[in-house]
Amino acid sequence: MKILCWNTDEAVWKHWCQVVAADTRLVRVEDRTGVYDLLTQAPTDFSYCFVYLEDQTFSQQVEDVVALRSVFPKQKVIVFPNQSSQSAALRLFSVGVSGQCAPYIGKEQLSLVLSVVDSGEIWGGKAFIQQLIMQSAATATSYDRELEDLSERELDVAQFIAKGLSNKQIALEMDITERTVKAHLTSIFKKTNTKDRLALALLAQARHSVQ
Known part of the structure; x- marks a missing residue:
């Protein structure tokens, strides 16, 4: 092996x-x-x-x-x-x-x-994983509120982040420049009070799970 x-x-x-x-x-x-x-x-x-x-x-x-x-x-x-x-x-x-x-x-x-x-x-550990799922479900509503101030383009960027795409890949998907992606991310981090891509990805995943 x-x-x-x-x-x-x-x-x-x-x-x-x-x-x-x-x-x-x-x-x-x-x-x-x-x-x-x-x-x-x-x-x-x-x-x-x-x-x-x-x-x-x-x-x-x-x-x-x-x-x-x-x-x-x-x-x-x-x-x-x-x-x-x-x-x-x-x-x-x-x-x-x-x-x-x-x-x-x-x-x-x-x-x-x-x-x-x-x-x-x-x-x-099944208990640990179930706890994570419950935690995600319990906070999904609050996550949704934190994303409601985002523009449609910013929401698109957030969803691509949740899928693990890089800035370059997001730029290609949205037909925009990497500089524009970075600008969107700066605005998103500020509006959602998130500090990095991991925190933003969790927000976007939670929002998607309740739609």
């Missing part, structure tokens, strides 16, 4: 090498381009893709995983966040991530995680 590992942390990488099964081969890449290149060249070679989410670029990496799932929807992805975030977990599970685990997971638990995911289930 081969596992593609998007990991920039040396200590976590060494730990993963120690806890995987003896017949498992880990292939390490340290950037998004490397992941895309390998999955494009050999889309069926990797049983899983492990992604370590570091603190410094956490929100951006969450969105990178969303985009990864959009481009490679059949690839099973398991994330290993270095911080606890229910909003990030909700975002990732909503786009089909197969599970999330602690970066320094034990050998027996990792084996259990892979067994569960391989059977088609999601690893993260």
Whole structure:
């Protein structure tokens, strides 16, 4: 079995090498381009893709995983966040991530995680996932109020953000410049009181879920 590992942390990488099964081969890449290149060249070679989410670029990496799932929807992805975030977990599970685990997971638990995911289930604990769904439903109405001041074009941008599109992709979809997309985002962040793409994506997803 081969596992593609998007990991920039040396200590976590060494730990993963120690806890995987003896017949498992880990292939390490340290950037998004490397992941895309390998999955494009050999889309069926990797049983899983492990992604370590570091603190410094956490929100951006969450969105990178969303985009990864959009481009490679059949690839099973398991994330290993270095911080606890229910909003990030909700975002990732909503786009089909197969599970999330602690970066320094034990050998027996990792084996259990892979067994569960391989059977088609999601690893993260059913109670935890249900809690996330309930939380999303309970706040959907308030999310809708926060988006009501957006113009039609701004709402379009917000929905594209929820799908994981980059500024360049949004510009192409809407036939506008990237500079205009950035201007829309600045206005959207201010109107909705959101600080980044992750928070905005959750708002847009909640609004879509109640329509």
